[in-house]
Amino acid sequence: MTTLILRLFGQRRRAEQLAGRLAHAHSPLAEALRRLARNRLAMAAALFLALLVLLCLIGPYFSPWRNDATDALMINRPPSASHWLGTDFLGRDVLTRLLMAGRISLTVGFASVVLSVAVGYTLGALAGYLGGVVDLAVMLLADLLMTLPSLPLLIIMGAVLSELKVPPDYRIYLVMVILSLIGWPTLARLIRGQVLSLRERDFMLATEVLGLSTRRRLFRHLLPNTVPLLIVVATMGVANAILNEAYLSYLGLGVVPPTPSWGNMMDTANSLIDFQRRPWLWMPPGLAIFATVIAINLLGDGLRDALDPKMKP
């Protein structure tokens, strides 16, 4: 407030100095990070995720087994000293494949959220800021997509991919697109709501009174305030996308072999013998999905507490 008054009286240099000092003293981001660091559960989750990403990235290089190397003499072996998580029906090392699958599943989850944020954030912010016809059109589209049941919709689109005979390498990109298609409406709705309420706040009135340009008001004042919500929703979105990818791949409609993903590795559980006698084939990927998703959710919850204590569900 002080900076605003000083600026009004033309003491721009003074105002900027003060603003700089204030930012240094308690920048909202630094405050938030400090709050997050105090949340032990969230920090443990973040640490776990960092380790997991590191393990998936460099782990396969330290493995004596190659991802797709088959071994006809070592088929369906239980966990042992040489194969820590056993081998599958082609004699491939399950642990190495698990790490490779982790790369795919994490990438698909993350990339699809980046996509849905790009679409959902842009449309949501536009709808909230412009209002009128744009708002109506965007919200109608979002409502429509939210009306349709999401799992059946995913399954249909996955089936279309199978029908079009998309090659497996190329297919994971389309799976990302499909997942983001399901994800963006929720995000657009939330961001629109946030923009609508921010627009009515006093500080936005102040920027108008000060005669700032539309661009500056939008990018320097309105949109930065939506970032906390965006971070939280996007984090939780990654968890959701990983789960959805797992469902699709488990049903054989998402990422398909030979590309490994946690979901399609669990596909082995569909065979009765593997399911009953060889739990090392399907339990590790299941646990990996579970651990990753719960860690992301805990981190997201910690972020929500840290970024805005009032933003509870």
Place this chain on the structure above:
Amino acid sequence: MRQFILRRLLMMVPTLLGASAVIFFLFALTPGDFVDGNYMLTEARSRELKALYGLDQPVLQRYLTWLGQLLHGDLGFSLQYQIPVTQLLDQYLWHSFLLSLTVLLLYWGLSLAIGISSALRPYSWYDRLVTLAVFAAMSFPVFFLCLLLIKWFAVDLQWLPVGGMQSTGSEATGLARIGEIALHMVLPVLALVMLQSGSLTRYVRASMLEALRLDCVRTARAKGLKERTVILRHALRNALLPLITLLGLELPGLFSGAIITEKLFNWPGVGHIHVDSLAARDYPVLMGFTLFLAVLTIVGNLLADILYAAVDPRVRLR
């Protein structure tokens, strides 16, 4: 109030039309159909069949025909089962409904009990344990939980049946039949209750915490009322208000059938039919069912809004 409902009913029309168009074109533009899938047919016979089912007409024409049938309550004709879609759904819907209703009652009860009790002791050990359990429930992949339950309770311990609704070849009647179905329901119900109670418990806890901070609760305490009365009569009533909306949103879930759970436990419900129809490309069934769910979602939303407006007069004014 009547104007509010009328306005919302009118708003349903474009949404329904849009949903029907999206659903129809999604399926119509998917390459391949029921006839193409059968490679045993000769060229002439498959053309004949396509003409019979109207698959050779232009897409727009087919959409209008379908829409016209819908207005008469005709969802189409199942190609795979050779019976009307409505009849097919009627056969399986109630199995799903039985499962979902049991799950709904159990998990609402559970969530309310746990959510409220943990809100009364915020940040205690119990509360933290509940929070962790809630996150675990929200993060479990459905199929993994189902597989674990089957592995432990049905395969290893052999306490409960692996799947299905009745034992194979069973001809039990009356009470014995009910008991058998109940036994088969234990595992799927357990899986679904565990998964669904997560987010609801969280919601109940947040809502109750908020209600406990209300002025009327403080007044009630200041009047010297018993703690029990304060919680049950004053706080709980306010906490339940926003939850009524959620109950309306449960409507589609009661009939949609849990696709993955039903498939894994081999439960003869609509979720199971859904996957089967997809494999056979029985599009009339899929279109009819998806539209049915979309309608239920819209009606559920409307119901939620009306219920909320009914209990909270502040909403109606807007």
